Amino acid sequence: MGTVRIGSGQNGGVYVLVRQTSGGDVLVDTLDDAGLPSEAARLTLTEFAVFVSTLESSTRESASGDPAAPRWVWEDTARIYPVLLAAGIRVQRCHDLRLCHMILKNSALTMTSELALAAPGPWDVASVGMPDQAEPRATLFDFDVHADADGSGESGTAREFRRQLDAVASAPDSGRMRLLLAAESAGALVAAEMRYAGLPWRTDVHDLLLTRELGPRVAPGLRPERLELLVRRIRSELGDATLNPDSPQELVKALQRAGLAVSTTRAWELKKLEHPVIEPLLQYKKLSRLQSANGWIWMESWVIDGRFHPDYVPGGVVTGRWATRGGGALQLPKQIRGAVIADEGWKLVVADAAQLEPRILAALAQDMSMALAGRGSDLYAGIVASGVVETRDHAKVAMLGAMYGATTGESGRLMPRLARAYPRAIALTEAAARAGERGEVVTTRLGRSSPIPGPDWHAAQDLAYELAATATDERRARSLARDWGRFTRNFVVQGSAAEWALCWMAEIRRELTALPSPDAGTERSDEAQSTTLAPGARAPFDAAPHLVFFLHDEVIVHTPAAQAEAVANIIVNAAEAAGRLLFGDFPVDFMLTVATVDNYAQAK
DNA sequence: AGGAGTAGCGCG
DNA sequence: AAAGCGCGCTACTCCT
Numbered sequence: 001m002g003t004v005r006i007g008s009g010q011n012g013g014v015y016v017l018v019r020q021t022s023g024g025d026v027l028v029d030t031l032d033d034a035g036l037p038s039e040a041a042r043l044t045l046t047e048f049a050v051f052v053s054t055l056e057s058s059t060r061e062s063a064s065g066d067p068a069a070p071r072w073v074w075e076d077t078a079r080i081y082p083v084l085l086a087a088g089i090r091v092q093r094c095h096d097l098r099l100c101h102m103i104l105k106n107s108a109l110t111m112t113s114e115l116a117l118a119a120p121g122p123w124d125v126a127s128v129g130m131p132d133q134a135e136p137r138a139t140l141f142d143f144d145v146h147a148d149a150d151g152s153g154e155s156g157t158a159r160e161f162r163r164q165l166d167a168v169a170s171a172p173d174s175g176r177m178r179l180l181l182a183a184e185s186a187g188a189l190v191a192a193e194m195r196y197a198g199l200p201w202r203t204d205v206h207d208l209l210l211t212r213e214l215g216p217r218v219a220p221g222l223r224p225e226r227l228e229l230l231v232r233r234i235r236s237e238l239g240d241a242t243l244n245p246d247s248p249q250e251l252v253k254a255l256q257r258a259g260l261a262v263s264t265t266r267a268w269e270l271k272k273l274e275h276p277v278i279e280p281l282l283q284y285k286k287l288s289r290l291q292s293a294n295g296w297i298w299m300e301s302w303v304i305d306g307r308f309h310p311d312y313v314p315g316g317v318v319t320g321r322w323a324t325r326g327g328g329a330l331q332l333p334k335q336i337r338g339a340v341i342a343d344e345g346w347k348l349v350v351a352d353a354a355q356l357e358p359r360i361l362a363a364l365a366q367d368m369s370m371a372l373a374g375r376g377s378d379l380y381a382g383i384v385a386s387g388v389v390e391t392r393d394h395a396k397v398a399m400l401g402a403m404y405g406a407t408t409g410e411s412g413r414l415m416p417r418l419a420r421a422y423p424r425a426i427a428l429t430e431a432a433a434r435a436g437e438r439g440e441v442v443t444t445r446l447g448r449s450s451p452i453p454g455p456d457w458h459a460a461q462d463l464a465y466e467l468a469a470t471a472t473d474e475r476r477a478r479s480l481a482r483d484w485g486r487f488t489r490n491f492v493v494q495g496s497a498a499e500w501a502l503c504w505m506a507e508i509r510r511e512l513t514a515l516p517s518p519d520a521g522t523e524r525s526d527e528a529q530s531t532t533l534a535p536g537a538r539a540p541f542d543a544a545p546h547l548v549f550f551l552h553d554e555v556i557v558h559t560p561a562a563q564a565e566a567v568a569n570i571i572v573n574a575a576e577a578a579g580r581l582l583f584g585d586f587p588v589d590f591m592l593t594v595a596t597v598d599n600y601a602q603a604k
Numbered sequence: 605a606g607g608a609g610t611a612g613c614g615c616g
Numbered sequence: 617a618a619a620g621c622g623c624g625c626t627a628c629t630c631c632t
Contacts, residue, residue, distance in 0.1 A: 247628060248611055266612065268618065289613060292626055317622060321616085328624055331615040357616095397619095404620035411619060490621040494616095552616045552622090 015095070016055070018048075018074040019157050029158065031073070036162070049087040056091055071095055073161055077188035085196045088539045092513070096185040097160055098123070099315050103184060104167045108441050108449045109177060113167035115160075123160060171447065179581060180446035180499060184315060186506035190547055191312035191322065193509075197541040198307025199329075199340060199548045200348075200534075200558055206299050206339035213335070214287055217296050227291065230284040237277035245284055293328065294336050302327040306536035308340075312550070319491055320448045320498040321552060330551055340549075340556075340600035343534040347564040347596050349545075350603035351571045353501070353553040354591045355379040358399045360497045363579070363588040364445060367424035371588040378591075388421040389414060402429050403493050405486035429489050436488025437481040444495035445582050453484050496582070500590070501553060503581045507574035508555065512545050515570070518562050534558070556600065564596045 015031035026048040029040045043051060055070050069092035074080050077096045084091065101123045104110045164181075171177040211217065215225030223231065235243050238254045245251055251265045260273055267285055270278055302308055308327065316323025324330050332340075342348045353359075358379050362370035373382030380395035389395050394410075398418045401411030402425070419426040432442045436450070439458065443449045457480055463469055464477030534542050537558075545559035545567050559567045575590045595603040 244628090246626095249629080264611080266618090285613085289626090293614065293624095319622065321622070323623065325624085328614075328626095331613085331624060333614055335614095401620065404622095406620045408617080409619045486620065487622090494622065554616080 014070045015073050015161075016070045017158055017161060018072055018080065019155060020075070020080060027155075031158070031161070036158075045083060049084060049089055052084055052091060053087075053089045056089065069093055073097065075157060077185070077192055081189065081192040082196060085192065085540075090193070090513070090540055091189065092510075093182075094185050094189055095161070095164075095181065096188045097157065097164065099184045099188055100164055100181045101160065102315060103180060103448055104164055104177075106449050106451065107171070107177070107447050108443050109171040109447045110167040113163070113170045115163040115167040118163075122156070176445070177447045179503070180448065183446070183499060183502035183506055184320075186509065187314045187322070187502045190505050190509055190550070191314050193541070194547055194550065195309055195312055197537060197546055197548055197558075198304075198309045199556070200343055200346075200536060201303045201306060201308040202339050202341045203299055203303050203306070205341060206303070206336060207296070209336055209338055210290070210295060210299075214291055214295070220297065224291065227284065227287055230280050230287070233280040234277055234284060237275075237280070245281065246288065290333065290335055293331075294333060298327070317498075318451060319495040320444065320502075321494065322498075322550065329549075334601070338599055338601035342558060342598050343536060345561055346534055347559055347561045347598065348548075348600060348603075349557045349559060349564055349567045349571065349594065349596050350600060351555050351557075351568075351575075351592050351594045352604065353504070353575065354593055355399075356500070356553040356590070357403055357493050357497050359588055359590055360445075360500060361403060361425050361428065361493050362422075363583040363586050364492065364496055365422075365425040365428035366586060367422050367428075368587075370422045370425050371586065374591070375587065375589050376591075383418075383421075386421065388417055402426055403490060405429075405433055405482075405489045429493070432492045433485035433489035435485075436491075437485035439481075439484070440488075442488045442492050444492060444499055446496070446499045448495050448499070450488050450491045450495075453480075457484065497553065500578050500582055501550075503578035504574050505547065505550060505555060507577045508557070508571055509547060511570040511574060512547070512557070512567070515545060515563065515566060517544060518560070568594050568596060 017027075017029040017031050019027040019029075021027060021042075024045060026043045026045060027040055028043055028048065028051065030038050032038065052072070072091055072094040074094060074097065076098045077094060081091070081094075101115070104113065104115050105124065107116075110116050168174050168177050168181065207217070214227060218224050231243075231245060234245050235241055238258050240254050240257075243250055243254050248265045252262060255262050255265070255277070258275065258277065260275055262269060262273070267282055270282060302310070308329070310327040310329030311325040312329070313323040313325055316325075322330075340348070355374065355378070358370070359374050361367070362374065362379075369386070370379075370383075373379055373386055375382070378392070380392045380399070383389060383395040383399075384392055389398060394414055397411045398414035400406070401415055402418055406412050406415070415426075435442050439453055439461065441449045441452060460473075460477045460480050464474045466473075543560070545557050545563050547555060548558045549556035555571065557567050557571065571594060572592055575592050579588060579590045593604070597603050
C-alpha cells in the first residue's frame with residue numbers, strides 16, 4: 001500500500017479520486033483544485049476502508065483550523081458506498097460523477113462546455129448506474145483504468161472530473177450549479193445510508209393490520225376470507241357465478257349486462273352509480289389492492305430483520321426527484337403505515353413540508369404577494385385570507401391547476417383570479433408552458449434542465465406546417481405541443497422543489513452527524529445501552545439518530561427518544577437553511593409539520 | 605412460455 | 617376528458 005499525501009482542495013478540503021478496478025482493487029489519487037491528480041495508490045478494498053475511515057475520523061470533530069473533510073470523487077455512490085457502510089464507515093461528502101455528469105450534460109447553463117459538446121461516451125450509456133446489471137458496468141471500469149488515449153497519463157475518471165469542474169466554472173452564476181451537484185451527491189449518500197439502515201417495520205403489526213382488513217392469512221393463490229365473501233356478493237349481484245372481478249374486461253361486460261352504462265371500471269366512475277353491486281365492488285377493489293401491493297407476499301420479500309430496505313434511485317425522475325426500485329417505497333399506502341414503528345426507547349420524527357410546491361413557485365417568481373400569503377401560516381389559508389378565493393379547497397385546486405396546467409373545470413375557472421392576485425407567479429408558469437410548446441428547454445432554480453421532446457414530437461410539429469397538412473395533423477401537433485407545455489410548466493416547479501428537498505436532507509444529515517451523543521464521554525452501563533441501541537439496526541446506525549425515509553417533501557428520522565427534540569429542531573432549521581441556499585433573502589417561509597411519534601400512522 | 609402493453613390505483 | 621404534473625407495481629391481456 002503506497003502512502004497517500006493530502007493535497008489541497010476546495011474550501012480547505014481535499015478531493016480524493018476513487019476508482020474501482022475490475023480486479024476489485026481501488027485506485028486512490030488526491031487532486032488539486034484543478035482536478036489534477038498528484039499521487040496514486042492502489043489499495044485493496046480492506047485497505048481502502050481503513051484509508052477512508054482514517055481520513056474521515058481525523059476531520060469529523062473538526063474545530064476551526066482543522067482540515068475539512070475530504071470530498072470523495074467517485075463514479076457511482078450506489079456502487080461503492082454500500083461497501084463502506086457494510087464496514088461500518090460513513091463519509092461526510094462526495095462528488096458522484098455519474099449523477100453530476102447527467103446534470104451537466106443536459107443543463108442549458110453548461111451547454112457550451114467541453115463535457116456537453118463531447119460525443120456520447122461511456123458516461124452517457126443508460127446502463128451506467130443500474131446496480132442490478134453487473135455486466136455492462138465492468139466495461140466502464142475497464143475503460144477507465146486503461147484509458148489514457150491522449151497520452152497525458154490522466155485516467156478517464158480524472159479527465160471526466162476535470163471536465164465537470166470546467167463545465168461548472170462555465171455556468172453563469174456557477175455557485176448554483178456547484179450547489180446542485182453537491183446536493184445531488186449528498187442525496188446519493190443519504191439514499192445509500194437509508195437503504196442500508198432501513199425503515200423500522202414490524203411484521204407482526206403488519207400481519208395484524210392485514211388480518212383485520214382481509215381475514216387470516218391463507219395459502220398463496222387463495223383469497224382471504226373477506227375478499228372471498230365480497231367476490232361472492234359481487235357475483236350474485238351481477239348474476240355471474242364465475243366472474244373474475246380483477247378482469248376489467250369481464251367486469252365491464254357484467255356491469256353492462258346489469259344495465260349500468262359504464263365503459264371503464266375505475267373506482268371514481270363506479271362511485272357515481274346507483275346499484276347494489278357498487279358498494280361490495282368498491283370494497284373489493286380497495287382490499288384486493290392492499291393484498292396484492294402490500295400483502296403478506298410483499299412483507300416477506302421486502303422486510304428483513306424488522307427493516308424495510310427499499311432501493312432509492314436519486315435522479316431517477318427527469319425532474320430530479322428520486323425514484324425507487326422494488327418494494328414501491330414511494331407508494332406506501334396510509335393503510336399500512338401503522339407497521340412503521342420505532343424501536344423500543346426510540347422515536348420517529350416525521351416532518352412534512354407544507355404546500356412545498358406553491359412556496360417554491362412564489363420564490364422562483366419572486367412573487368412577494370404569494371410569499372406573504374404563506375408567511376408563518378398555511379399558504380392556502382393565506383390565499384383565502386387575502387380574499388382571492390372563498391375556501392381553502394378552492395385555493396388548493398386553483399394552485400394545483402396553475403402548476404399542472406389545468407384549463408377546464410373548477411380549477412380552470414379559478415385560475416384567472418389567481419392570475420390577478422399573483423401575476424408574477426402565474427406569469428412564470430405560463431412562460432414555462434409556452435417554452436415547452438415551442439420545444440424549448442426550461443431550467444430549475446439550481447440548473448437542472450428539462451429534456452428536449454423526442455423525434456416523434458418534432459415530426460408531428462413539422463407535419464402540421466406542411467401544405468398538405470390536414471386538420472387532424474394540426475390538431476395532433478397542437479395537442480402534443482400542449483402536452484409538452486404542461487410538462488415543462490410543471491418541471492420548473494417540481495424540479496426546484498426536488499432541489500429544495502435535497503438541500504433540506506443534506507442539511508439534516510450534516511447536523512445529525514454533528515449531534516453529540518447524550519452519553520458521550522461517560523461510561524455506558526449495559527442498562528443505558530439497551531435503551532439507546534436500536535436492536536434491529538446496523539452499525540453505524542444503531543446508536544444515533546439517522547434518516548430512514550424520504551418521500552419528495554417528507555422525511556422520517558429514527559432517533560433515540562432522548563434526542564427527539566434536538567432532531568426536530570434540526571429538521572426545522574434545515575428547512576430554513578435550504579430556503580436560504582436556494583433563494584437567499586427572499587422572504588418565503590418553508591413551513592413544516594413535525595410530529596414525534598411511535599408509529600408512522602400517528603403522524604398527520 | 606414469455607415479453608410488451610394496458611388498466612387501475614397507490615404515493616407526492 | 618376526472619382537469620392537469622411526476623412516478624412504481626400488479627394483474628390482466630394481447631402478441632409472438
